[in-house]
Amino acid sequence: MTMTSKNNKKKLTRQEKSELLDMVAAKFKKGSNNSLLEYIERQREAIRRSISPTL
Amino acid sequence: MSHFTDTYEIRSKISERDVHFFFFSEGKKNIIKVVLYYYVLDLQEYPLYNLALSDYDISTNSYHIDKTTDNGDAYKVFHTVLATIPCFFSIWQNAMLMVQGSDSTQEFQDNCRLTCKKRCPLAECRNAHRRINIYRNYVNKNFDSLTKEYIFYGGIIDIDNQLLKVEYNKENNYRIVLLKKRKFDDHDI
Numbered sequence: 618m619t620m621t622s623k624n625n626k627k628k629l630t631r632q633e634k635s636e637l638l639d640m641v642a643a644k645f646k647k648g649s650n651n652s653l654l655e656y657i658e659r660q661r662e663a664i665r666r667s668i669s670p671t672l
Numbered sequence: 673m674s675h676f677t678d679t680y681e682i683r684s685k686i687s688e689r690d691v692h693f694f695f696f697s698e699g700k701k702n703i704i705k706v707v708l709y710y711y712v713l714d715l716q717e718y719p720l721y722n723l724a725l726s727d728y729d730i731s732t733n734s735y736h737i738d739k740t741t742d743n744g745d746a747y748k749v750f751h752t753v754l755a756t757i758p759c760f761f762s763i764w765q766n767a768m769l770m771v772q773g774s775d776s777t778q779e780f781q782d783n784c785r786l787t788c789k790k791r792c793p794l795a796e797c798r799n800a801h802r803r804i805n806i807y808r809n810y811v812n813k814n815f816d817s818l819t820k821e822y823i824f825y826g827g828i829i830d831i832d833n834q835l836l837k838v839e840y841n842k843e844n845n846y847r848i849v850l851l852k853k854r855k856f857d858d859h860d861i
Binding site: 629634637638639640641642644645652653656657660661664665667668669 | 681683685687690692694695696698702704706708710711712713715720722724726728730733734735737770829830833834835836
């Protein structure tokens, strides 16, 4: 299957989209997206610091 | 929030306590979007989650959080994100969800001033807060029907830079909106 990137406007079939989403989800499970996880952790800490005890 | 017909097909993924939804934005480009619901901490009797939206570039395996992509399908993307909210609450029924825009941060405004041609006063960036305004406008416009299922709160940052939760008032321009699923025995707040 030809993968799409955000610069590629190839029309994907429903099956191709389904397979691609499966692959993205699988990668997410394996923790291969470290930059995203690091971002989430930074945001999580920032919100925790800002939370009032009375919230 | 589940009544939209113009939404993209979504795929969910539960990763420990976090929940993620994936979909294809099909506008000028094909873009994989990820709606992130990530756990922050336990607040009294409920877990607090934050909502974020990211692009995923499969060619570089990189994520671009809260990026403005101008893909020509903003409403369909917005409706798809809204449609994930009932799905999220079906998984974490007791959660409190926090919604805020990445363009509401001081960092966004500082960066905006570096390249922006608008001559905004120092205390006001006209490009800021657009995202939360879209969510808030939706809540305000549909408040009566939404409050049958959800309880909304405004989030206010006090002088000590601490987040306070207040009763939602449609007249206030909150930069943070919090919501939780209404339970059978919940009253107004």
